[in-house]
Structure formats: structure tokens, C-alpha cells
Amino acid sequence: MDILERELTERRGISLTWYDALLQLTEAPGHRLRMSELADSIVISRSGFSRAARRMEEAGLIAREPSPEDGRGAYVVLTDQGRRTFRNAAAVHLRGVARHFLCHLSEEEAAVVETALRRIRPARR
Amino acid sequence: MDILERELTERRGISLTWYDALLQLTEAPGHRLRMSELADSIVISRSGFSRAARRMEEAGLIAREPSPEDGRGAYVVLTDQGRRTFRNAAAVHLRGVARHFLCHLSEEEAAVVETALRRIRPARR
DNA sequence: CACGGGTGGTTGCGCAGGCAACTACCTGCC
């Protein structure tokens, strides 16, 4: 994780936390999520994400807009620049995962690890 | 990791970083290691470990003693209390790993993951 | 309609840890 984090920040200027957030938004319907949905899915506290979101907004990667149906809530939306940044970052990150992790595994091992992780993830408490 | 960290701090009052350090010392010959050996093996910066070591010393888990053969260096040595604390912490931690991770894997899957991780670890750069 | 309890997001505070700079020392070369 440390190596992947370093590569991403050095070569694309974003942290793994930001990467995870951009990934979630990229996969979300409408490229939009509620603040806390996103915070939960990337496993960060709400307060932590509140600050991260402000910084990401300042960096132009996301926009925050108040929720029309809930006066307390806010949506986070991916901007075009956010989408571009994520695409570039993904190239670096996936390459990093391949070069530092996957390359040490056979096809079969990788398959076993993948199914195991898919089974474990939803069990998070 | 988050869950394991929380369980360990709540139930034994030590962080995963401290746990890792105690583990390395427990396995080291003579229960002693140089500061930087230990820092490297638990993947933390030297400065970070320098502070952690001070706190662990204050907590009575380790002792630091200057190296006789190198006037710059220092050894970290596990104290009796450190050994006891580690044993108790290990019970909690291993249980946690079993309950949150291993229990989702079959015997075969666990074996595959283990051999894969053993192969990856020494390749760390 | 008022009000009490619950929820979403932000802010004050504290802490762990990384980087860079520093000190003390070691080592190899002249």
C-alpha cells in the first residue's frame, strides 16, 4: 500500500484516499453520491471525508451540491476534470498493482484471492 | 485492518504499530534489534519509529540501550512486561484475524493466500 | 402544531507519522 500510495502521489499528485473516492464516484449512478455513502464506502470517518471533500473541491475534482430532498444532506458529484484525473490515476495505479502484486501470483492464485476477497468484503463490520 | 486496530486498542490499549514492533522483537534473537532494523521491518519511517520507541519505553514495553560497537546506534530490547503485553495482545489479534478474515476462507484458499503472501513479502521495494 | 429524539455534515482538538534538517559518529582515502 505504501509503495502504491507513493507512486500515485508522485506521478499524479493524488492520495489513495482521493483515488478511492474518485473510483466510487466513477462507478456510482450519475457519478454522484451522498457524503456519508462515499465516506462509508472508502472507510474513512465522516469528519475526515468532510475535509477531504473540501480539498478535492478546491482541486476541482468534485463539486458539492446541497440535497433537494434533505436540507441537511449534500451530494458529491464528479467533475469532468475529476473524471480525467481518475482515468490517468487509474492507469498508474492498476499498473502499480500489476507490477508490485499481481506479477507474483499465478493465474489460479489470483483467481482464488479475488473470489476470497469478494466474499470477505461484504462481511465487513 | 481498521477493525483489528480498533479491537486491539480497545481491549489491550496498544496500536497495531506497537503490536508489530513487539512481534518483531519477540521473534528476534535475544529479543533485541537495532532501531532502524525494527523501523524497516514494520514499515515505518525512522523518525516515526523514534517517537514510537520513546512512547513504548515510557509504557515500559521496551528498553533502549546504546550500541557498544557503534556509538551512533541504539538497540531496542523487549522487557518482561513487553513480552507479557505481547502475549495478551497476540491472543486478541489472532482471534480477530480468525474471526474477521480466516473464517471466510476455506482451508485451501487460506493455504493459497499464505504461500502467495510469503512470495510477495520479500519482493517489497 | 410543538417538541423530543435521531441523522447529516462541519469544526475544535489531539495524535501518529512523513520529510527535511540537524547532530553525532563511523569509515575510507589522502
Added chain:
DNA sequence: GGCAGGTAGTTGCCTGCGCAACCACCCGTG
């Protein structure tokens, strides 16, 4: 022996994040 360059550990500064407290708002109940 002296000096230059490298290395071990510590410290100043900064950042990211968690917890707890807070505010604004929602909703169910009387």
C-alpha cells in the same frame, strides 16, 4: 592523523484523520 562523505537516530514542522461536540434539519408522536 585529518578530512570528506555516508549513516543512525532525533527533532521541527506539517498533514491527514479520528473522536467528540455542535448545528441544522428531519420525522414521529402527543
